[in-house]
Amino acid sequence: MTEPDTIGITVTASGAAADAIDRHLPGLVEAGFAGKLFDQDPTLWGEAAQEEAAKRLSWVGLARSSRPLVGEISALREDLRGKGVDHVVLCGMGGSSLAPEVICATAGVPLTVLDSSQPDMVRAALRDRLDSTVVVVSSKSGSTVETDSQRRAYEQAFRDAGIDPAERIVVVTDPGSPLDGEAREAGYRVINADPDVGGRYSALTAFGLVPSGLAGADIERLLDEAEAITDLLADDDTSNPGLRLGAALGGTEPLRDKIVLIDAGTQITGFGDWAEQLIAESTGKDGTGLLPVVVGSAADGPQTDDETWVLLMPSDDDESEDNATSASSDGTGGESTVGVSGALGAQLLLWEVATAVAGRLLGINPFDQPDVESAKQAARDLLGGGSGAADEPAFVDGDIQVRAAGGDWLGDASTVSDALRRLIDQLGPTGYLAVMAYLDRIADSALADTRVPLATSLGRPVTFGWGPRFLHSTGQYHKGGRPEGVYLQITTEPREDLAVPGRDFTFGEFVSAQAGGDAKVLADHGRPVLRLHLTAHDAGLAQLTRAISEVSGNGAGAR
Structure with a gap:
C-alpha cells in the first residue's frame, strides 16, 4: 500500500460543537458504537431502521474490498x-x-x-x-x-x-x-x-x-487514503474523529440544525456538494435532520444560533485548530464551529461515519430516503397524464409566469418582485429559503450567484440547488425535515426540446413533470412554493435576476 503524503484527519471544535462532543463522546465510546459500526451491526439505529441497515453497511470496508x-x-x-x-x-x-x-x-x-x-x-x-x-x-x-x-x-x-x-x-x-x-x-x-x-x-x-x-x-x-484511517475510525476511543465529527454535527443542544459548509482553503474541489447530499438525504426525515448550506469561501453573515459552521481546511494547515477556534461569531446564540482537514479518500470515509453517528443521536434511520420516492412518483403521475404541464399561472409579469402552491399566501401580488416578497414573508425566525433552479447548470451557472445577496438580505440560510439534481439530495430534507422552509422554484422553456428515444415523452416534458411533482409534494406537506416559469429563457432570466436584486437590495423581509 502506497503511503499518501496527507492521510491525517483533523477534527477540531469550539463553542456548542465542542460541548456536543464532550456531552456525547463518552457514551458513544462506552456503547462501542465505532466497533459495532465496522462490524456492520444493524441494530445501532433502533428496531425501525434495522431491516434497512442490515443491507446498507458494506461501505465501512470498501477501502479494502x-x-x-x-x-x-x-x-x-x-x-x-x-x-x-x-x-x-x-x-x-x-x-x-x-x-x-x-x-x-x-x-x-x-x-x-x-x-x-x-x-x-x-x-x-x-x-x-x-x-x-x-x-x-x-x-x-x-x-x-x-x-x-x-x-x-x-x-x-x-x-x-x-x-x-x-x-x-x-x-x-x-x-x-x-x-x-x-x-x-x-x-x-x-x-x-x-x-x-x-x-x-x-x-x-x-x-x-x-x-x-x-x-x-x-x-x-x-483507497489508500481511506484504508489508512479505517482502523482509527473503527476504534472506540475518544480520539476517533468520526465519533467527534458526528457528535458535533448531530449532538448540539438545542440542535443547531443548519450546517454551514465553508471552503477554508481545502484542497478538495466541490466537497461541499458531495457532503450536502450525504447529510441532507441521510438525516432529513421524521421532522428533524441537518440542513447543509454550501456557501463557498465565506459565511453569508454573522452566525445564527441554529447554525454550526464547518470549516473545510487544507490538509497541510498546521494552524487548523487555531483557525477553527478563532472563527468569530457575532450572532446572539453563541458560537459553534468545527474545523476538518484531511486527504479526500480519508474524508469520504470520515463523513460517512460521522453521518451514521449523527443519525443515531438524532434518532433516525440514516439509510432510507422516503420522500425522494414521493417526488419521483408525483413526476410519474404527471407524465402519465400527458404532458405534465403546470396549472394556469396566477399572473404573468413580462417573460415570467407566476404560480404559488402550499397555501393562500400570494395575495394581490402582481409582479415577480411582489411575489418574492410574499414568499419571504412566510419565512419564520428559524426558517430557510431554498432556491431550486431547473435550468442548465453549466450554461446558466451565474444564476447560483443570487444566493449570496438573498442570504445577506434575509439574515437566514439560503440554499441553491440545480434541478433535478437536488431532488436526490436536499429534496429529501425539504419534505422530511423540520417544516420551516420556503421554496423558490425556477423553470424555463427550453431553447429546443429533445425527444427521449423509445419513450412517449420529451426531455422538456420530463423535467417539467419533475418540477411539478416536487412542487406538489412540497405543497402537500404545507410548504410554501413560489414557481417562476421563464417563457423566454434569456429575457426571463435577466428579468428574474433584476427582481432578486431589487428584493435583496432593499432588505425586504430581512430579519
Whole structure:
C-alpha cells in the first residue's frame, strides 16, 4: 500500500460543537458504537431502521474490498485510450454522480457529468466530442428515469454517428438490477457495484471509482487514503474523529440544525456538494435532520444560533485548530464551529461515519430516503397524464409566469418582485429559503450567484440547488425535515426540446413533470412554493435576476 503524503484527519471544535462532543463522546465510546459500526451491526439505529441497515453497511470496508476494481478499470482505460476514446461522460444522479465529480475535480482530470433532464443541457453534452466519448451509465437500482433517458439519448446519438453503442457505453449497476440484465443482453461492458451499499455512501464503490478511474484520477491512492484511517475510525476511543465529527454535527443542544459548509482553503474541489447530499438525504426525515448550506469561501453573515459552521481546511494547515477556534461569531446564540482537514479518500470515509453517528443521536434511520420516492412518483403521475404541464399561472409579469402552491399566501401580488416578497414573508425566525433552479447548470451557472445577496438580505440560510439534481439530495430534507422552509422554484422553456428515444415523452416534458411533482409534494406537506416559469429563457432570466436584486437590495423581509 502506497503511503499518501496527507492521510491525517483533523477534527477540531469550539463553542456548542465542542460541548456536543464532550456531552456525547463518552457514551458513544462506552456503547462501542465505532466497533459495532465496522462490524456492520444493524441494530445501532433502533428496531425501525434495522431491516434497512442490515443491507446498507458494506461501505465501512470498501477501502479494502474495492481493490480488485483498480486493475480492471486501469485496463479498460488503456484499451479505450488505445482506440482514441478519451472523453468520459458520466450519466447518473445523486450518489452516482456527486462523488466522481469531486474526485475528478480534485485530481484535476476532466469528467463531463450529465445529471440533468433539462433538454438544453442534454443536447450540449451530446454534441461534445461524441467521436471520442465513452459514456458511463450509473444507476444502482437500474430504474432511474433520468439516467435511462440519458442512456437512450446517447445510444441514438452513437447510432446516428455510425458508432456501435456497445463499444462506447460502460454500465455500473447493482447485480440483478433491471439495467444489469438489459445491458448484458445489449453487449455492453457491465461492472457491478456492491449491492449492500446505499447510493450516497457509494463513493468508494464502482459508482465512484469507475468514472473517476477512466477519467484519469488515481483511485488506488484514494483507497489508500481511506484504508489508512479505517482502523482509527473503527476504534472506540475518544480520539476517533468520526465519533467527534458526528457528535458535533448531530449532538448540539438545542440542535443547531443548519450546517454551514465553508471552503477554508481545502484542497478538495466541490466537497461541499458531495457532503450536502450525504447529510441532507441521510438525516432529513421524521421532522428533524441537518440542513447543509454550501456557501463557498465565506459565511453569508454573522452566525445564527441554529447554525454550526464547518470549516473545510487544507490538509497541510498546521494552524487548523487555531483557525477553527478563532472563527468569530457575532450572532446572539453563541458560537459553534468545527474545523476538518484531511486527504479526500480519508474524508469520504470520515463523513460517512460521522453521518451514521449523527443519525443515531438524532434518532433516525440514516439509510432510507422516503420522500425522494414521493417526488419521483408525483413526476410519474404527471407524465402519465400527458404532458405534465403546470396549472394556469396566477399572473404573468413580462417573460415570467407566476404560480404559488402550499397555501393562500400570494395575495394581490402582481409582479415577480411582489411575489418574492410574499414568499419571504412566510419565512419564520428559524426558517430557510431554498432556491431550486431547473435550468442548465453549466450554461446558466451565474444564476447560483443570487444566493449570496438573498442570504445577506434575509439574515437566514439560503440554499441553491440545480434541478433535478437536488431532488436526490436536499429534496429529501425539504419534505422530511423540520417544516420551516420556503421554496423558490425556477423553470424555463427550453431553447429546443429533445425527444427521449423509445419513450412517449420529451426531455422538456420530463423535467417539467419533475418540477411539478416536487412542487406538489412540497405543497402537500404545507410548504410554501413560489414557481417562476421563464417563457423566454434569456429575457426571463435577466428579468428574474433584476427582481432578486431589487428584493435583496432593499432588505425586504430581512430579519
